[in-house]
Amino acid sequence: MRVKLAIAGVLLALVGAGFYWYSQQRGTKLSETDTILIGDFANTAGDAVFDGTLREALAVSLAQSPSLNLVSVEKVGEALRALGRPIDMPVTRDLAPNLCPRLGATVYLAGSIAKDGSGYALKLDATQCATGDAVVSVKSEAASKREALHALGVAASELRGKFGEDATSLQKFNLPLERATTGSLEALAAFTEGRRLVRDKGAMDAMPALKKAVELDSKFALAHSNLAVAYYNLNQNALAADHIRQAFEAADRQTLRDRLHITTLYYDLATGDVQKAIRSYKEWVQLYPRDDIAKGNLSSEYFLIGDYEEAATLAQQALRLDPGSTAWYENLATAYIALQRLEEAQNVLNQAFARKLDDPSMHADLYALAFLRSEPAGMERELAWSAGKPGGEDTMLALQADTEAYAGHVRKARELSRRAVEVAQSAQLNEPAAIWQGIAALRETMYGNIEEARKGADKVLDLAPKSRDAQILAILVLTRVGDLRRAQTMVDDLAAANITNTIVQSAWVPTIRAQAEMAAQKPVRALELLETVKPYERGQLIGNLSYSCMIPVYLRAEAYLGAKRGPQAAAEFQKLVDSRGVVGNCWSGALAPLGRGRAQALAGSMNAARTSYQEFLALWKNADPDVPILRSARAEFAKLK
Numbered sequence: 081m082r083v084k085l086a087i088a089g090v091l092l093a094l095v096g097a098g099f100y101w102y103s104q105q106r107g108t109k110l111s112e113t114d115t116i117l118i119g120d121f122a123n124t125a126g127d128a129v130f131d132g133t134l135r136e137a138l139a140v141s142l143a144q145s146p147s148l149n150l151v152s153v154e155k156v157g158e159a160l161r162a163l164g165r166p167i168d169m170p171v172t173r174d175l176a177p178n179l180c181p182r183l184g185a186t187v188y189l190a191g192s193i194a195k196d197g198s199g200y201a202l203k204l205d206a207t208q209c210a211t212g213d214a215v216v217s218v219k220s221e222a223a224s225k226r227e228a229l230h231a232l233g234v235a236a237s238e239l240r241g242k243f244g245e246d247a248t249s250l251q252k253f254n255l256p257l258e259r260a261t262t263g264s265l266e267a268l269a270a271f272t273e274g275r276r277l278v279r280d281k282g283a284m285d286a287m288p289a290l291k292k293a294v295e296l297d298s299k300f301a302l303a304h305s306n307l308a309v310a311y312y313n314l315n316q317n318a319l320a321a322d323h324i325r326q327a328f329e330a331a332d333r334q335t336l337r338d339r340l341h342i343t344t345l346y347y348d349l350a351t352g353d354v355q356k357a358i359r360s361y362k363e364w365v366q367l368y369p370r371d372d373i374a375k376g377n378l379s380s381e382y383f384l385i386g387d388y389e390e391a392a393t394l395a396q397q398a399l400r401l402d403p404g405s406t407a408w409y410e411n412l413a414t415a416y417i418a419l420q421r422l423e424e425a426q427n428v429l430n431q432a433f434a435r436k437l438d439d440p441s442m443h444a445d446l447y448a449l450a451f452l453r454s455e456p457a458g459m460e461r462e463l464a465w466s467a468g469k470p471g472g473e474d475t476m477l478a479l480q481a482d483t484e485a486y487a488g489h490v491r492k493a494r495e496l497s498r499r500a501v502e503v504a505q506s507a508q509l510n511e512p513a514a515i516w517q518g519i520a521a522l523r524e525t526m527y528g529n530i531e532e533a534r535k536g537a538d539k540v541l542d543l544a545p546k547s548r549d550a551q552i553l554a555i556l557v558l559t560r561v562g563d564l565r566r567a568q569t570m571v572d573d574l575a576a577a578n579i580t581n582t583i584v585q586s587a588w589v590p591t592i593r594a595q596a597e598m599a600a601q602k603p604v605r606a607l608e609l610l611e612t613v614k615p616y617e618r619g620q621l622i623g624n625l626s627y628s629c630m631i632p633v634y635l636r637a638e639a640y641l642g643a644k645r646g647p648q649a650a651a652e653f654q655k656l657v658d659s660r661g662v663v664g665n666c667w668s669g670a671l672a673p674l675g676r677g678r679a680q681a682l683a684g685s686m687n688a689a690r691t692s693y694q695e696f697l698a699l700w701k702n703a704d705p706d707v708p709i710l711r712s713a714r715a716e717f718a719k720l721k
Contacts, residue, residue, distance in 0.1 A: 109244030110187065112370075115149045116142070117156070117185035117209070120170040122192040125200055127225065129265045130193050136272040137229055138191060138204075140260050140302070141236035144253040144335045147245050149370055151183050157279060158404035159183050161436045168276060173207075180209035187215060189239075191232075199223045204235050206243075216242040225265065233257025253336055260335045262303070267296035271303045274310075282439065283310035284471045284507070294323075301330040305342050312349060313441075314471050315512040318547050321350045337371070340364040344377065352581030357381050372401035376408045379415070384583060386618030386628070386662070388418040406432065410441045417448050420661040425449060440472030447479050451665050459483060470507035474500045478516040482665040485523050488703020488710060494520065494532075501543070514544035515622065518553025523667045525560040528708025534561050548578060549622050552588050556631070559595045567596065587616040591632045594639065603642030610636045618662055629666035630656055637675055646683030650676050670699060674713050686720060693717040 274289035376398030416425035450458025481496035521536025637652030677692030
């Protein structure tokens with residue numbers, strides 16, 4: 081759509097930061113479908129600290145407006161890639177005519193900074209993409225380098241007015257730029273570099289730059305929140321919670337838009353209050369309906385509670401707003417896998433790869449698809465792809481360990497889990513290392529290897545004693561192996577330390593206590609406790625793993641067996657069988673046919689029971705012969721003949 085021109089009002093005489101109108105040309109009121117492409121600044125000031133940083137800061141300032149639609153850096157990178165250019169190539173005026181049509185941009189905004197005596201002169205020029213005609217142009221002056229960000233913020237504010245934003249909106253959504261970001265250009269430069277590395281190479285490579293940004297300015301809220309997300313994406317949730325808490329506490333250093341973002345992340349990563357997070361995301365969506373991050377991150381909340389239909393819907397909406405975002409492809413593909421819409425998941429991933437997007441999580445989804453399709457070559461291919469990739473190799477080794485264990489190859493699984501832990505530790509990913517160890521220990525106890533499980537639980541706590549998820553896994557194992565006194569103390573501490581955490585309070589605490597009741601031969605009490613967990617039983621309850629073992633369902637099925645209620649137990653085990661997209665290659669999916677067979681035998685359905693036992697024994701036909709649960713299954717099956 082062409083830019084619409086409107087008659088400007090009276091020119092304003094402005095004070096502060098040396099700002100003044102560059103020309104008396106008319107402004108233009110942009111429509112809600114008009115989109116702005118922000119170009120790189122021409123820097124002739126002789127100071128490299130301005131390179132990249134001013135463009136990043138300008139985007140933060142303009143993004144405060146609920147009425148402006150900015151082209152994301154991710155979309156720009158994708159368009160550059162399609163043109164055969166480096167994705168970090170400067171977006172210059174000469175390049176704009178090629179980029180605008182690909183991006184659907186209607187306005188190109190260029191900036192410049194130059195030395196002006198002892199100070200600096202900044203300039204913003206907006207032109208129509210289609211014609212190259214000037215739209216508006218403003219200038220601002222800074223008396224010193226330290227005041228450059230403030231001057232840029234004032235210029236951005238007046239530019240918003242020229243674009244048609246009303247005075248009420250400008251007053252409400254207009255935090256000074258040096259507070260919205262940082263007063264330190266060096267910290268902003270490190271932050272800008274960290275953001276670039278996240279996009280180009282991933283969270284692991286971005287860590288040093290983002291850490292430097294918060295070292296240079298400990299109150300830099302945006303840097304803390306970006307660091308929190310990077311840690312979360314690397315499954316280091318304790319560190320993610322610490323940094324999002326620091327971002328949240330710097331409330332006076334955030335635009336309203338960023339405040340909404342940080343608040344939702346705070347509820348998500350720090351307090352764990354899922355319902356507050358969802359309400360906050362919905363408020364963000366209402367205020368900024370064209371913000372893909374609000375809808376994409378909201379989709380992640382629905383993974384926690386197991387509502388994969390809603391997760392898919394929101395991920396689709398986010399992807400339509402930003403088809404260059406790797407995260408939304410991942411969310412949508414993962415939701416489709418959970419819903420067992422495998423071809424659609426494959427198509428989504430293919431679209432991402434066609435756009436030259438890549439990320440370890442996408443390969444984890446490819447691995448999941450290969451597992452569900454019974455394609456060993458596909459799983460091996462993804463395992464080979466991950467070799468030597470920090471944050472990717474440990475995850476894929478852990479997935480392969482689960483796959484081996486799914487078929488009863490416990491010794492192979494044990495070795496792969498050991499390697500996953502070592503690889504994570506060598507990359508200084510201690511919390512993922514503890515989670516892989518915890519998953520392995522839980523698997524051992526479910527298969528009846530009690531001593532191996534007990535040793536694994538101790539190691540979990542040594543690897544990451546402050547990790548909530550690691551503690552949960554260790555407590556589950558200790559409860560299962562009968563170390564009830566120690567487990568009781570730990571679960572009480574867990575509950576007290578996570579009083580607002582929805583998943584801890586509503587899912588894990590009752591699940592762990594139900595396991596303890598079963599150990600005390602009180603299955604009816606266990607069933608009462610597990611009733612409260614039903615709203616969360618399909619959710620991704622550990623870290624940001626893209627699958628769920630549906631542990632509450634498995635324990636409920638066992639409790640029904642203990643209460644001699646065969647039909648109900650069979651129905652719970654069948655839930656696991658019917659939820660292959662959610663359960664994936666977890667041990668609970670492998671053991672579900674065996675549990676169903678036990679339940680059917682208890683109910684007197686012997687033919688059905690024999691069929692279920694045969695299904696399990698066929699799956700474990702090449703299993704390690706000394707696995708306790710396999711020996712039990714064979715003995716039970718022999719009695720059914």
